[in-house]
Amino acid sequence: GQQVMQIPQYQHVQEGEDFTTYCNSSTTLSNIQWYKQRPGGHPVFLIQLVKSGEVKKQKRLTFQFGEAKKNSSLHITATQTTDVGTYFCAGRDSGGSNYKLTFGKGTLLTVNP
Amino acid sequence: GAVVSQHPSWVICKSGTSVKIECRSLDFQATTMFWYRQFPKQSLMLMATSNEGSKATYEQGVEKDKFLINHASLTLSTLTVTSAHPEDSSFYICSARKGAGGEQFFGPGTRLTVL
Numbered sequence: 306g307q308q309v310m311q312i313p314q315y316q317h318v319q320e321g322e323d324f325t326t327y328c329n330s331s332t333t334l335s336n337i338q339w340y341k342q343r344p345g346g347h348p349v350f351l352i353q354l355v356k357s358g359e360v361k362k363q364k365r366l367t368f369q370f371g372e373a374k375k376n377s378s379l380h381i382t383a384t385q386t387t388d389v390g391t392y393f394c395a396g397r398d399s400g401g402s403n404y405k406l407t408f409g410k411g412t413l414l415t416v417n418p
Numbered sequence: 419g420a421v422v423s424q425h426p427s428w429v430i431c432k433s434g435t436s437v438k439i440e441c442r443s444l445d446f447q448a449t450t451m452f453w454y455r456q457f458p459k460q461s462l463m464l465m466a467t468s469n470e471g472s473k474a475t476y477e478q479g480v481e482k483d484k485f486l487i488n489h490a491s492l493t494l495s496t497l498t499v500t501s502a503h504p505e506d507s508s509f510y511i512c513s514a515r516k517g518a519g520g521e522q523f524f525g526p527g528t529r530l531t532v533l
Contacts, residue, residue, distance in 0.1 A: 306478075338521060338522075340524075346526075347511055347524045347525060347526050347527045348462065348511070348513075348524045349524070350521040350522065350523065350524075353521055393461065393462070405464065405467065406452075406464070406522065407464075408461045408462045408463075408464075409461065410460065410461040411461050413459075
């Protein structure tokens with residue numbers, strides 16, 4: 306079945322440093338979504354990427370979808386303590402069900418003030 | 419907005435009892451609802467997908483007779499953990515989707531502890 310791999314598993318940075326998490330799918334995706342889960346909280350939708358090579362920005366967050374639609378990345382510029390949490394990517398298989406998302410294992414980001 | 423609520427937010431029960439968790443979409447009609455389980459420091463594992471008025475579709479390895487799902491209306495889905503055991507202790511999260519292929523809105527989760 307479809308597998309979504311995410312690296313790194315953990316990342317600890319000093320406030321102000323940049324952060325990137327990478328997501329790779331074993332199959333071509335119709336779209337990919339990113340979620341953020343704060344400690345003790347539930348996942349919150351950040352963004353959805355659909356087009357090959359798509360790049361979207363939300364303030365200090367930059368999301369990219371690979372040309373082959375099998376990988377994606379989330380980059381945070383100048384991290385802040387409010388960025389702490391686990392970032393999950395979730396992909397929808399282009400060849401499978403149109404509703405099922407497969408989540409990566411997530412990257413836990415901690416920021417040292 | 420799109421708000422999803424879950425009740426209860428936490429529950430502690432004795433081994434062998436059944437626990438029902440409710441998931442409601444408060445301000446939209448959800449054609450599809452999803453139930454996930456998340457163990458500490460791990461990812462979300464999809465348990466089942468439920469569509470209003472039809473039987474739920476369970477993921478491989480999830481026992482449908484143990485995790486009963488009822489999607490009675492476009493705003494309510496319930497998950498019943500029957501004869502719960504300590505290994506069922508986990509964080510159960512539901513999500514709801516408005517239409518086909520869109521983002522999922524997650525509920526706040528239910529933390530189940532089985533003694």
